[in-house]
Amino acid sequence: MSMNLAPYATRWQDSRGRLHDEAPSRYRTPFQRDRDRIIHSSAFRRLINKTQVFISPEGDHIRTRLTHSLEVAQVARAIARTLGTDEDLAETVALAHDLGHTPFGHTGEDALDEMMAPYGGFDHNDQALRVLVHLERRYIDFDGLNLTWETLEGVVKHNGPMVTPESGPDRLPTTIRHYNENQDLRLDEYASLEAQVAAIADDIAYNHHDMDDGLRACLFTVEEVCDQVPHVGAVFQKLRTDHPNVEESVLTAVAVRQLIGEMVDDVVEETKNRLKHIAAERPEDIRTADQQMVAFTDTMREKERQLKAFLFKHMYRAPSVNAERKRAYQIVCGMFRHYLKYPDKMPAEWQANNQALVRRDFGRDTARAVADYIAGMTDRFAMAEAVKLNV
Incomplete structure (x- = not known):
């Protein structure tokens, strides 16, 4: 299976394995098993009612975190195949990259980060790891999904090293810091080429699909985007x-x-x-390089910057979206304050989960359990809870 891979590709036969040993599958590689575990997880299913920009949109065509993740995975597989890297690992990281997102997109994350500031903060990449290694409880012998080292490494540091001369290990998010003590993810190095592919596939997908959703929602017109983003205008004109x-x-x-x-x-x-410049001949060459290997040219990076700037002004900060963002922020903060004061009002399974994490020297405070509970909510459930709690 690895004969068609480039020499710098990650090979499943050389995987560093799982935190908890498991017998291998007869028919699936470790990365294929990781992918399947993610797809069958509760957190992945909930992405169907978590949104990118709009709050629980009425239209059937507006993308959700689930459809976005599938689109990212498709782009990642296409790039990985062309580069001769492991498609399954690239797809797996792509499918898992949004599992830590809260309801209401980045607004929900901002609200939780503010509420969690006295308790270690909140970060969606850290929360994704938390979902994968603790919160998904589907096995008898361990918490989490027990994914391979390569998948967890990719989820945690697909955007680059987390430990740098400017940012030491003491500044790592809570879950990443603790987990790294049990299984060294080499946080001072770059991730695999497959994880880097998943990261840039995310940028490619959300930029253009957000533009598509913004046009569908009539937040701006084709003429406006063409006038202000020249490379988009050139495509439409032709x-x-x-x-x-x-x-x-x-x-x-x-x-x-x-x-x-x-x-x-x-x-x-x-x-x-x-x-070619670094003469990459093995996966380690990717991790120890002096920069990300998967990247845009300077020309394309400028085009991406222009599109992002347009979307920020005309979509992410559009008046109608801002009104939704304000209400979403109030909902998340209100629920956090309520459950922090009355933790017994959370479902019994979440109270039990918090006790289990405390026993494992993880998530020692009630605030983290509250953040876990809220972060896992869908937009619709969060809005229904807000009505019920009158927040």
Whole structure:
């Protein structure tokens, strides 16, 4: 199975294994088993009602965290295949990358981080690890999903090293710091090429799909984005010239697909150049490199910056979205204060879970259990709880 892989690819046969030993599968690689465990987890299913930007949107076509994760996984597999790396590991990290997100997108995370400031803070990547190694309780012999070292490494540091000369281990988020004491994730190094692929696939997917959702929600027009983001305008202009009679919704779908394709091509070529520059011949060469190997060219990075700036102004901070964000912030903060004061009002399973984590020298305070409970909520459940609690 590894004969078609590049020399710098991660090979499942060389996996550093799982924290808790398990018998191997007869038919699936360790990374394929990791992927399947994530897909069958409760946290993954809940992503269907967690949103990217909009709060519990009414329309059927607006993306959720679940559809976004599937789209990221598809882009990651495509890039990994082209680069000759392990597609299953890239897909697995892509599917797991949003498991730690709260209800109401980044607004919910900001609110929880403020509430948790006296108790170690809140970070969605740290929460994703917490879900994977503690909160998912589906096995008799251990908490969590007992994923491979390579998958956990990818989830934790797909955006780069977490321990740097400027940021030592004492500043690590709570769960990552504690878990790293039991299984060294080499936090001062880069992640595998597969994890880096998953990270950039996330950027590629959400930029263009958020633009698509913003157009569907009428937060801005095609003309506005074309006027302010030149490379997007160039694609639309050519499509309109070549296909003058095609309806706008179809042209938008084609444009989004082409823009994603351009980014994928750019990433592949830039990554190949960087790999050639360091003469990468083994997976360790990726981890010990002096920069991320999977990246955009400077030209494409500027195009991405322009699109992000447009979306921030016209979508993420649009008046209608800001109104939803304000209410979402109030809901999360109100629920946190309520459950911190009345922890017995949380479901019995969450109270038991907190006691189990305390016994394992993890999550010693009630606040962390409250954060776990709220972070796992879907948008709809959180809004229903807010009504019930009158917060």
